[in-house]
Amino acid sequence: MNKEYLLSIDGGGSNTVFCLYDCLTGTNSFYYSGSTNYKITPDKDEREIILGGIEKVLADAKAPPEQVLGLVMGMSGCDSPSDYQHYLSIASSTQISEHSIYICNDSELAFYSKGTPPGLCIIAGTGSVATGVAKNRTTSRSGGWGSPISDEGSGGWLGIQVLKALLRYCDGYEEPQPVFARLREFFGVSSYSDLPKMLSQFAMNEIASAARPLMDFADEGDPYCLKLVEQAAGLVSDIAFSVYSKLGFFSESKVDIVMAGSLYKSNTFKKAFVEAFEARAGSHNLVFHNDVELPVLGGIILAKEKFYQQT
Missing domain, CATH: 3.30.420.40 (ATPase, nucleotide binding domain)
Known part of the structure; x- marks a missing residue:
C-alpha cells in the first residue's frame, strides 16, 4: 500500500512548526524553525525557512512530495490577497499540487486544534x-x-x-x-x-x-x-x-x-x-x-477535512 501524508505548517512571528501526518499509521512527526512572518521579521528569508522545513520533515519520514495529499499553511501575517499569493508562490514551488494547498491565517489552525x-x-x-x-x-x-x-x-x-x-x-x-x-x-x-x-x-x-x-x-x-x-x-x-x-x-x-x-x-x-x-x-x-500547545495539529485536522477521505 502506498503511503499518504498530510502536512501542516504553523508559521508564527517567533517560530514556525511543521507537522507531517502519516495517514497509514496515524503518527505525527515535527520540525521546528524560525519566524516566517515577513512583516514582523523582514530581515529573515521566510521562503528558505518554509521550503527548508518542508524538505526536512519529508526527508526525515522518507516521504516524497507527491505522496502529500494536502498541505495546510496557517501563517501569521497572512492578511490580504497579496499575502496569500506570497505564501502560495512559495508552497507552489514544491512538488505538492496547488489544488492540494490551503492557506489561511494561523488563528484558524489554533481554533481547530481545540474547537x-x-x-x-x-x-x-x-x-x-x-x-x-x-x-x-x-x-x-x-x-x-x-x-x-x-x-x-x-x-x-x-x-x-x-x-x-x-x-x-x-x-x-x-x-x-x-x-x-x-x-x-x-x-x-x-x-x-x-x-x-x-x-x-x-x-x-x-x-x-x-x-x-x-x-x-x-x-x-x-x-x-x-x-x-x-x-x-x-x-x-x-x-x-x-x-x-x-x-x-x-x-x-x-x-x-x-x-x-x-x-x-x-x-x-x-x-x-x-x-x-x-x-x-x-x-x-x-x-x-x-x-493551545500545538496549533499545528489544528492544521492536520483541517487537512483531513479538506483533503483526506478515509475509506
Missing part, C-alpha cells in the same frame, strides 16, 4: 487576531492587520505602551514605575540614559518582548501594570466580540472560544479577557478553551 465549529479563536501574542468558523464553515475575521495600526491589546501593543512610558521617564517627564527597573534589567542595560537609543532600533518582536516582565508585574498585583493588562484584555475582547457578532453566534447553543497566544499564560490577562467577553456576549453558550 469545533461554531466557534472562534482569539490569538493574543506578538499580535492579536480573531477568526471565527460557522457550522457551514463560513469564516470571519477581525484584527491582526499589523502594528501600529492594528493588533490592539497584543504583546506588541503592550510593549509599545510600556516602552513609550519608559522613554518618557528616561527623558525626564514621566513618573517612575517599579516595572521600569525590571525592563532595564530585562534588556541588559545598566543605565537609563543608554536605553533610548537602543529601544529606538527595536523591531516589533523585540518591542513585544517587553510584555513579559509587564505581565509578571501585573500577576503580582502592580497597579500600573495591572491597569495596562486589563485595558489590553478589553481590546482583545472587542476584537473577539466583533467576529462573534458577524457570524451571528448569539443563537447557537454552544460556541467554542479558543484562547491562543503567550498573553494567556498570565492569569490576570486570561481572567480579564473572559470577564470582558462575557460582559459583551453573555455566558449562556460560551465554552472557553486554553492551553
Whole structure:
C-alpha cells in the first residue's frame, strides 16, 4: 500500500512548526524553525525557512512530495490577497499540487486544534487576531492587520505602551514605575540614559518582548501594570466580540472560544479577557478553551477535512 501524508505548517512571528501526518499509521512527526512572518521579521528569508522545513520533515519520514495529499499553511501575517499569493508562490514551488494547498491565517489552525465549529479563536501574542468558523464553515475575521495600526491589546501593543512610558521617564517627564527597573534589567542595560537609543532600533518582536516582565508585574498585583493588562484584555475582547457578532453566534447553543497566544499564560490577562467577553456576549453558550500547545495539529485536522477521505 502506498503511503499518504498530510502536512501542516504553523508559521508564527517567533517560530514556525511543521507537522507531517502519516495517514497509514496515524503518527505525527515535527520540525521546528524560525519566524516566517515577513512583516514582523523582514530581515529573515521566510521562503528558505518554509521550503527548508518542508524538505526536512519529508526527508526525515522518507516521504516524497507527491505522496502529500494536502498541505495546510496557517501563517501569521497572512492578511490580504497579496499575502496569500506570497505564501502560495512559495508552497507552489514544491512538488505538492496547488489544488492540494490551503492557506489561511494561523488563528484558524489554533481554533481547530481545540474547537469545533461554531466557534472562534482569539490569538493574543506578538499580535492579536480573531477568526471565527460557522457550522457551514463560513469564516470571519477581525484584527491582526499589523502594528501600529492594528493588533490592539497584543504583546506588541503592550510593549509599545510600556516602552513609550519608559522613554518618557528616561527623558525626564514621566513618573517612575517599579516595572521600569525590571525592563532595564530585562534588556541588559545598566543605565537609563543608554536605553533610548537602543529601544529606538527595536523591531516589533523585540518591542513585544517587553510584555513579559509587564505581565509578571501585573500577576503580582502592580497597579500600573495591572491597569495596562486589563485595558489590553478589553481590546482583545472587542476584537473577539466583533467576529462573534458577524457570524451571528448569539443563537447557537454552544460556541467554542479558543484562547491562543503567550498573553494567556498570565492569569490576570486570561481572567480579564473572559470577564470582558462575557460582559459583551453573555455566558449562556460560551465554552472557553486554553492551553493551545500545538496549533499545528489544528492544521492536520483541517487537512483531513479538506483533503483526506478515509475509506
